Amino acid sequence: MSGRNKNSNSLGKLGKSIFNISFYRGVVAIIASLIFWEFAARVHLPVIGMIPAPSAVAGSLSSLIFTGYYWESWYVSFERVFSGFVMAQIIGIPVGLLMGMSRKFRDLGFPILEVLRPIPPLAWVPASVIFWPTPQMSMVFVTFLGAFFTTVLNILGGVSNIDIRYIRSARSFGASNKDIFWRIVLPATLPSLCTGMTVGMGITWEVVVAAEMIASRSGLGFLTWRSYVAGDYPVIVIGMISIGIAGYISSSIIRLLSGRATPWLKII
Amino acid sequence: MSNNGSTVGSVSIRNVTKIFDPEGAHVLALDNCSLEIPAGEFCVIVGPSGCGKTTLLNAIAGFHGISSGEISLDGVPICTPEKMAEPGADRIVVFQNGALFPWYTVMENVIYGPVVQGKMTEAEARQAAGKILGEMGLQGIANCYINEISSGMRRRVEIARAMVNDLKILLMDEPYRAMDALTKSVMHKHLLDVYDRAHKTIFFITHDLEEAIYLGSRVVVMTTRPGRIKKVIDVDIPRPRDLQVLASERYRELKMEVLEAVQEEARKAFEAGEREFA
Amino acid sequence: MQIPSAKPKGDAVLAEITNFEAMAFRLKQWIKSPRPYLMVAGLLLFLAVWYMTTELFKLPRFEKLPGPVAVIREWLSEDPSYGISIYVSEYYLHIIKSMMRVFEAFGLATLLGVPLGLFMGWKKVFRDYTFPIDETLRPIPMLAWVPLAILMWPAREAAIVYLTFLAAFFATTLNTLLGVESIDEVYFRAARCLGSKPRHIFFRVVVPGALPYIFTGLQISMGVAWFSLVAGEMLAGEYGLGYLIWNSFVMVQYPIIVIAMVTLGFIGWASSAAIRFVGALLMKWKVREVSP
Numbered sequence: 001m002s003g004r005n006k007n008s009n010s011l012g013k014l015g016k017s018i019f020n021i022s023f024y025r026g027v028v029a030i031i032a033s034l035i036f037w038e039f040a041a042r043v044h045l046p047v048i049g050m051i052p053a054p055s056a057v058a059g060s061l062s063s064l065i066f067t068g069y070y071w072e073s074w075y076v077s078f079e080r081v082f083s084g085f086v087m088a089q090i091i092g093i094p095v096g097l098l099m100g101m102s103r104k105f106r107d108l109g110f111p112i113l114e115v116l117r118p119i120p121p122l123a124w125v126p127a128s129v130i131f132w133p134t135p136q137m138s139m140v141f142v143t144f145l146g147a148f149f150t151t152v153l154n155i156l157g158g159v160s161n162i163d164i165r166y167i168r169s170a171r172s173f174g175a176s177n178k179d180i181f182w183r184i185v186l187p188a189t190l191p192s193l194c195t196g197m198t199v200g201m202g203i204t205w206e207v208v209v210a211a212e213m214i215a216s217r218s219g220l221g222f223l224t225w226r227s228y229v230a231g232d233y234p235v236i237v238i239g240m241i242s243i244g245i246a247g248y249i250s251s252s253i254i255r256l257l258s259g260r261a262t263p264w265l266k267i268i
Numbered sequence: 269m270s271n272n273g274s275t276v277g278s279v280s281i282r283n284v285t286k287i288f289d290p291e292g293a294h295v296l297a298l299d300n301c302s303l304e305i306p307a308g309e310f311c312v313i314v315g316p317s318g319c320g321k322t323t324l325l326n327a328i329a330g331f332h333g334i335s336s337g338e339i340s341l342d343g344v345p346i347c348t349p350e351k352m353a354e355p356g357a358d359r360i361v362v363f364q365n366g367a368l369f370p371w372y373t374v375m376e377n378v379i380y381g382p383v384v385q386g387k388m389t390e391a392e393a394r395q396a397a398g399k400i401l402g403e404m405g406l407q408g409i410a411n412c413y414i415n416e417i418s419s420g421m422r423r424r425v426e427i428a429r430a431m432v433n434d435l436k437i438l439l440m441d442e443p444y445r446a447m448d449a450l451t452k453s454v455m456h457k458h459l460l461d462v463y464d465r466a467h468k469t470i471f472f473i474t475h476d477l478e479e480a481i482y483l484g485s486r487v488v489v490m491t492t493r494p495g496r497i498k499k500v501i502d503v504d505i506p507r508p509r510d511l512q513v514l515a516s517e518r519y520r521e522l523k524m525e526v527l528e529a530v531q532e533e534a535r536k537a538f539e540a541g542e543r544e545f546a
Numbered sequence: 547m548q549i550p551s552a553k554p555k556g557d558a559v560l561a562e563i564t565n566f567e568a569m570a571f572r573l574k575q576w577i578k579s580p581r582p583y584l585m586v587a588g589l590l591l592f593l594a595v596w597y598m599t600t601e602l603f604k605l606p607r608f609e610k611l612p613g614p615v616a617v618i619r620e621w622l623s624e625d626p627s628y629g630i631s632i633y634v635s636e637y638y639l640h641i642i643k644s645m646m647r648v649f650e651a652f653g654l655a656t657l658l659g660v661p662l663g664l665f666m667g668w669k670k671v672f673r674d675y676t677f678p679i680d681e682t683l684r685p686i687p688m689l690a691w692v693p694l695a696i697l698m699w700p701a702r703e704a705a706i707v708y709l710t711f712l713a714a715f716f717a718t719t720l721n722t723l724l725g726v727e728s729i730d731e732v733y734f735r736a737a738r739c740l741g742s743k744p745r746h747i748f749f750r751v752v753v754p755g756a757l758p759y760i761f762t763g764l765q766i767s768m769g770v771a772w773f774s775l776v777a778g779e780m781l782a783g784e785y786g787l788g789y790l791i792w793n794s795f796v797m798v799q800y801p802i803i804v805i806a807m808v809t810l811g812f813i814g815w816a817s818s819a820a821i822r823f824v825g826a827l828l829m830k831w832k833v834r835e836v837s838p
């Protein structure tokens with residue numbers, strides 16, 4: 001009986017979450033904003049009226065979407081985000097673990113981290129362009145920086161927050177240092193690593209977009225910036241929305257992988 | 269004896285039924301419960317986990333409504349299926365895990381009620397609170413924050429925060445759960461003192477049968493879900509009570525009686541595969 | 547577990563003294579331990595690697611970067627060769643300009659975002675109407691707004707402040723909302739039991755209960771404000787540290803890039819520290835929680 005109860009309960013919940021009043025209110029709010037946006041653009045309200053109207057955006061979209069240039073921009077930006085992000089994990093995870101597990105390394109490395117971290121990643125763009133031989137490399141480096149500090153700090157936090165009882169308990173079962181690393185430290189740090197990755201992915205997109213505007217001639221960020229320079233204003237909005245979708249897809253992937261990697265965190 | 273000389277704070281619960289989520293899961297939590305609590309009684313409710321004790325308390329306090337029946341306070345209906353009770357300072361709850369505001373000090377917590385109700389100025393409230401804290405031996409921690417004091421202290425402060433109001437009934441939902449035996453016995457003594465002094469009705473939920481008999485004037489045993497009133501046992505042990513009570517013959521007889529009633533329900537609950545609900 | 551008993555007043559004072567002594571003791575232990583020396587060694591190591599790669603051995607590619615000696619010489623020079631040092635008023639002009647922008651944007655974001663977030667958390671109907679709009683806009687990285695911001699506002703200055711504001715505003719609002727949602731339902735119940743009217747619940751439960759999250763939000767907000775400011779200034783600024791970085795890059799005055807970067811890092815760090823300090827002052831109950 002309790003099983004059936006549970007079932008009907010979750011079905012009921014699903015139905016409610018789709019058809020409940022909050023959902024309708026949300027739809028109303030978004031439609032109202034769209035209408036207001038269109039209206040503001042038509043009557044040239046100050047400031048907000050300068051945003052190209054939804055109708056103009058839709059018009060531009062229908063032609064832009066069939067150009068290779070548009071999809072190429074997607075690809076280029078994704079490639080940069082992906083390379084920078086993966087590099088940040090490959091380097092950041094071992095650094096974080098090393099610093100988390102060895103007090104010496106932590107004392108040695110932490111001040112450097114704390115000195116470099118407050119510098120906004122974009123402030124690195126010129127230095128990066130000077131240093132790296134190709135623009136692509138400098139883009140990826142700045143992207144890497146965006147995610148690197150978050151990864152290291154989250155792992156560091158994760159390792160130092162491991163409940164000492166787990167380690168003691170493992171020791172009392174006769175675990176070696178190797179066992180403790182692979183079977184306790186690593187899984188126990190996984191949730192903070194996932195948090196770090198989610199945050200890092202957000203920062204990565206921010207950085208890529210701005211870096212593309214500042215110092216590159218390709219990618220979604222550049223597409224948006226060029227539309228502004230060329231006076232093709234509706235494309236600015238398309239660029240922004242595309243970036244939003246791209247960022248959303250990336251964080252969804254991270255969230256999905258995080259969920260898979262840490263099944264014990266699921267709420268029953 | 270059970271009446272304690274008070275005239276306000278009688279609660280009458282008549283044929284109360286509560287169904288959670290009637291369209292969906294349809295959980296029948298309370299099934300036709302009736303109970304009369306005379307003014308000034310120390311009424312203890314026991315029953316297996318998930319039997320609807322908190323549900324009953326919440327209905328009296330005004331946190332949710334009921335599906336049928338009626339609850340009245342001093343003859344005035346406060347909760348009916350049409351209209352749930354408004355939470356108010358005449359029925360104050362001491363919560364299971366405590367609900368002292370951590371962002372206020374002990375003193376600020378205690379004066380909260382009179383000040384927001386506009387019954388006293390802050391200065392008057394401080395004076396009244398100081399008196400109550402003094403009676404309870406808590407004056408030394410008046411300026412501590414909640415996170416700085418022990419769980420036993422917190423319970424006492426929470427009772428002080430309730431008693432400083434002009435309340436009719438004190439509703440306590442397993443307040444001493446998860447406390448060690450020593451602390452608990454200190455808490456019991458303290459609550460008995462408060463009860464003997466204040467002449468207020470107390471509605472007290474617990475799992476602990478010894479506590480139930482030691483404290484209560486009557487012990488109400490509820491059945492496993494759907495919660496009904498299974499048995500009401502009068503505790504005819506005179507007050508003021510002290511630890512001697514625990515060694516008395518009468519206490520043991522009563523305990524046996526309650527234990528039998530509860531065990532039967534606990535077994536049923538276990539067999540029904542009820543999960544442990546907090 | 548102790549048997550609870552009333553603590554005499556003197557105890558509090560005693561506890562403070564012992565706390566102070568414990569602190570002094572810990573400080574002594576810390577100085578005796580290898581930790582502070584390792585920390586200094588870490589920083590020196592970093593400087594040494596920087597110096598050796600760029601200035602001493604002039605490794606390929608590294609040689610193009612400004613080295614620490616060049617940077618510090620420029621920074622401390624009374625007659626700097628590229629025009630920026632601690633003796634030059636223009637340096638401070640850039641700093642003040644950036645700080646003013648962040649201050650305006652952060653202040654506005656706090657003034658609007660905190661009440662908005664509190665209100666969204668408190669009134670469900672209000673949240674139902676506003677939250678979906680927030681959720682639709684939020685996935686768009688703040689820096690993607692740069693061109694639109696320039697387009698929307700007639701003046702560059704307003705565009706930069708707007709951009710900085712936008713990032714800070716979202717962080718503040720969202721965290722405040724989370725803060726209200728984090729408040730245990732039991733506190734609302736207790737407040738209602740004790741006879742609170744809605745305004746009491748708002749000012750005595752919602753606001754203090756959400757405060758820890760609000761301050762987390764303000765810290766994040768300050769961080770993203772600097773983050774966006776730099777991008778805005780690089781793309782559209784006249785004055786400001788971000789502009790200084792970009793301009794020095796274009797003019798091939800590389801040491802100034804590093805001076806501006808370090809300055810940015812320091813001011814950004816100091817502003818976060820200031821928020822932490824104010825938060826600790828306002829939330830004594832949280833601070834004391836740590837020390838049992």
Ligand SMILES: Nc1ncnc2c1ncn2[C@@H]1O[C@H](COP(=O)(O)OP(=O)(O)O)[C@@H](O)[C@H]1O
Pocket residue numbers: 288289295296297315316317318319320321322323324493545546
């Ligand atoms: N909001 C709710 N929705 C559905 N079922 C509930 C809800 N609250 C409580 N219940 C159910 O009602 C029953 C009684 O709960 P409760 O009164 O909390 O029990 P207890 O006697 O342990 O205090 C439980 O089986 C619980 O699952």
Ligand SMILES: [Mg+2]
Pocket residue numbers: 321322441546
């Ligand atoms: Mg309960």
